[in-house]
Amino acid sequence: MRAVITVIGKDQVGILAGTSAEVSKARGNIVEVTQSVLQDFFAMIMLIDITEMNISIDQLRENLKKNVKGMDIHVMHEDIFNTMHKI
Amino acid sequence: MINMTDILETIKMIQEDNLDIRTITMGISLLDCADSSIDASCQKIYDKIYRLAKDLVKVGESIEKKYSVPIVNKRISVTPISMLVASSGGDPVKYAKTLDKVARDIGVNFIGGYSALVQKGFSAGDLELIKSIPRALSETDFVCSSVNIGSTKAGINMDAVKIMGDIVYDTAEITKSKQCIGSAKLVVFCNAPEDNPFMAGAFHGPGEPDCIINIGVSGPGVVRSALSKLDNTDDLQKVSDTIKKTAFKITRVGQLVGEEASKALGVPFGIIDLSLAPTPAIGDSVAHILEEIGLEQVGACGTTAALAMLNDAVKKGGVMASSNVGGLSGAFIPVSEDAGMIAGARSGSLSIEKLEAMTAVCSVGLDMIIIPGDTPREVISAMIADEAAIGMINSKTTAVRVIPAIGLKEGDELNFGGLLGYGPVMKVNTMSPLKMISRGGRIPAPIQSLKN
Numbered sequence: 001m002r003a004v005i006t007v008i009g010k011d012q013v014g015i016l017a018g019t020s021a022e023v024s025k026a027r028g029n030i031v032e033v034t035q036s037v038l039q040d041f042f043a044m045i046m047l048i049d050i051t052e053m054n055i056s057i058d059q060l061r062e063n064l065k066k067n068v069k070g071m072d073i074h075v076m077h078e079d080i081f082n083t084m085h086k087i
Numbered sequence: 088m089i090n091m092t093d094i095l096e097t098i099k100m101i102q103e104d105n106l107d108i109r110t111i112t113m114g115i116s117l118l119d120c121a122d123s124s125i126d127a128s129c130q131k132i133y134d135k136i137y138r139l140a141k142d143l144v145k146v147g148e149s150i151e152k153k154y155s156v157p158i159v160n161k162r163i164s165v166t167p168i169s170m171l172v173a174s175s176g177g178d179p180v181k182y183a184k185t186l187d188k189v190a191r192d193i194g195v196n197f198i199g200g201y202s203a204l205v206q207k208g209f210s211a212g213d214l215e216l217i218k219s220i221p222r223a224l225s226e227t228d229f230v231c232s233s234v235n236i237g238s239t240k241a242g243i244n245m246d247a248v249k250i251m252g253d254i255v256y257d258t259a260e261i262t263k264s265k266q267c268i269g270s271a272k273l274v275v276f277c278n279a280p281e282d283n284p285f286m287a288g289a290f291h292g293p294g295e296p297d298c299i300i301n302i303g304v305s306g307p308g309v310v311r312s313a314l315s316k317l318d319n320t321d322d323l324q325k326v327s328d329t330i331k332k333t334a335f336k337i338t339r340v341g342q343l344v345g346e347e348a349s350k351a352l353g354v355p356f357g358i359i360d361l362s363l364a365p366t367p368a369i370g371d372s373v374a375h376i377l378e379e380i381g382l383e384q385v386g387a388c389g390t391t392a393a394l395a396m397l398n399d400a401v402k403k404g405g406v407m408a409s410s411n412v413g414g415l416s417g418a419f420i421p422v423s424e425d426a427g428m429i430a431g432a433r434s435g436s437l438s439i440e441k442l443e444a445m446t447a448v449c450s451v452g453l454d455m456i457i458i459p460g461d462t463p464r465e466v467i468s469a470m471i472a473d474e475a476a477i478g479m480i481n482s483k484t485t486a487v488r489v490i491p492a493i494g495l496k497e498g499d500e501l502n503f504g505g506l507l508g509y510g511p512v513m514k515v516n517t518m519s520p521l522k523m524i525s526r527g528g529r530i531p532a533p534i535q536s537l538k539n
């Protein structure tokens with residue numbers, strides 16, 4: 001089981017570090033990271049394995065929002081993207 | 088890995104374009120709750136619904152969190168209550184109160200099925216239930232009611248049509264202190280589907296299994312947003328293709344949610360209803376899709392053609408995305424629930440006559456239309472008859488949900504709040520149909536060949 005974390009917003013120090021710290025605290029395993037900075041705009045998509053995770057997706061979202069401030073963060077189960085965009 | 092553009096597209100659909108699952112509706116058969124004592128029957132109903140649906144809201148909310156997609160309503164539909172009244176007798180309002188109580192205790196948004204199917208005639212329990220509708224809707228908060236008065240196979244029961252004109256009016260009158268909201272929870276159908284998850288017309292047909300999960304998707308905002316990216320010179324084939332692709336994506340989310348809910352609740356997954364259901368929120372309007380296709384305002388000449396194309400493309404896209412499609416499936420055009428329709432009605436561009444034409448090419452019918460409080464009862468009956476005739480002849484579902492605004496005139500407004508919306512009182516042609524409606528009887532079932 002995997003989930004997708006997206007973090008979008010103004011670039012600042014420690015976004016990736018903050019996000020991965022929360023993920024590892026929750027025992028999520030980072031599978032893949034794509035990130036880009038366009039001018040001041042930061043966009044990151046992180047695919048994590050949640051099989052061993054000790055909290056819910058919802059809880060992880062709350063933790064990320066609390067600890068990575070000022071960014072637009074989403075955590076969603078990967079199935080929604082797979083069903084929507086793949087036949 | 089999943090493509091970055093796809094991920095961002097999904098998030099934009101949910102965040103900006105109001106993509107949501109409109110409803111998870113659990114259909115529950117109450118046939119095994121029938122008892123010769125009405126009190127025993129009510130108790131069995133309460134127990135059965137509570138047992139099967141107690142986790143419905145919790146499961147809905149957990150799916151919402153898992154996928155970050157809003158599930159706006161959780162609802163229950165039950166066997167038409169007239170069938171239980173048939174064996175128990177007694178005051179049908181007792182059933183309405185039982186349904187209301189269980190809905191409140193479980194925490195669902197609506198419970199539908201205070202219904203009777205009388206397309207060919209009245210059997211035991213039907214008339215008693217129909218006559219009790221105004222009281223039932225005024226004394227409950229969550230109960231929705233529907234009556235099927237016609238079908239392509241049976242014709243139109245004009246005796247029922249006559250009565251329903253009175254019932255719609257009486258329901259508005261008895262709830263006039265609450266914006267006449269009773270009538271907003273009462274639908275008169277022709278060719279009612281047995282598995283519809285949308286209110287107010289949902290009921291659990293006698294041909295359905297004991298318990299089932301049906302899903303209603305939404306997403307007019309997503310379709311409009313996809314169309315807004317097209318070039319003004321793109322032809323209608325391109326427009327139709329874009330609608331199809333978008334409908335596919337919306338429906339896939341519905342399929343995912345349905346499968347999850349069915350697994351979590353241990354109840355079989357029934358159908359997805361492919362309807363594009365608007366809300367009064369800005370950016371969630373079917374009328375705005377029609378305007379995006381290229382009309383100055385909804386109601387203009389060309390509206391029926393644009394809607395026909397939209398309705399067909401939504402079905403074509405949705406059918407492939409889901410294992411089972413059913414319910415009403417098409418575009419809804421409820422006036423008070425759609426910001427674009429409200430604007431059209433206010434400016435005078437959209438008339439009831441145009442809406443009637445539109446109902447011939449999309450799902451449902453004259454829906455959430457506010458009419459003057461002094462509209463004669465027989466005129467309401469005649470509106471029902473007209474709409475039923477369109478459904479009967481074209482082998483499709485049509486319905487009437489009009490709200491007589493007691494004490495108000497054309498141009499005044501009613502506000503129901505929430506998903507039911509608000510809107511202006513629309514002009515009705517009051518030339519008298521009294522003689523025809525008073526005749527009663529039945530309009531015979533139509534011939535199915537020699538189609539012209």
